[in-house]
Amino acid sequence: MDLAGYNVFWNEAQPAMTAKLETLSALLRESTSLNVSKAYEAGDEEFRMVVDLTDSRGVTVLSIEFTLGDSDVRDSSTSDGEAGVSVSMSLTGFGALVLGGYYPFNYSDEAFTSDVSEMLSRIEALDCAETARYIVDEALQNKALNRELEAA
Numbered sequence: 001m002d003l004a005g006y007n008v009f010w011n012e013a014q015p016a017m018t019a020k021l022e023t024l025s026a027l028l029r030e031s032t033s034l035n036v037s038k039a040y041e042a043g044d045e046e047f048r049m050v051v052d053l054t055d056s057r058g059v060t061v062l063s064i065e066f067t068l069g070d071s072d073v074r075d076s077s078t079s080d081g082e083a084g085v086s087v088s089m090s091l092t093g094f095g096a097l098v099l100g101g102y103y104p105f106n107y108s109d110e111a112f113t114s115d116v117s118e119m120l121s122r123i124e125a126l127d128c129a130e131t132a133r134y135i136v137d138e139a140l141q142n143k144a145l146n147r148e149l150e151a152a
Helices: 003-031 116-124 128-137 143-151
Strands: 040-043 047-054 060-070 085-093 097-102
Touching: 003 047, 003 060, 003 085, 003 116, 003 128, 060 143, 085 116, 097 143
Parallel strands: none
Antiparallel strands: 040 047, 047 060, 060 085, 085 097
């Protein structure tokens, strides 16, 4: 998808992703002693909004990346063969440890959509309370993550 077409989606996705990350960040600030960054924009071929959780040493313990996928970059298309976008959120721990994520319709013909409303509904479907609970109770308790952090 060309940049102009991608930006049609990004201009709608960016504020929706930011709002979700702000809600998630507030929940995480209440339930962890880690520093929670403000959401910031990143990306090159695909854009994303990112929040980092850092410890008192400034080490990034966990990054939350909400990405707007491009079907052309990912060598895919919508179920109708059109260019489209996908929504994903990855939880990546220190040392690039994959700790989870949110991938609506992943590995299906419905993973990409050319409908802005459908894209927004996939962003809205993210349950921030459940995601915060998972991050605090499971991702941040991961033994491999904590072993790596101790050695850092």
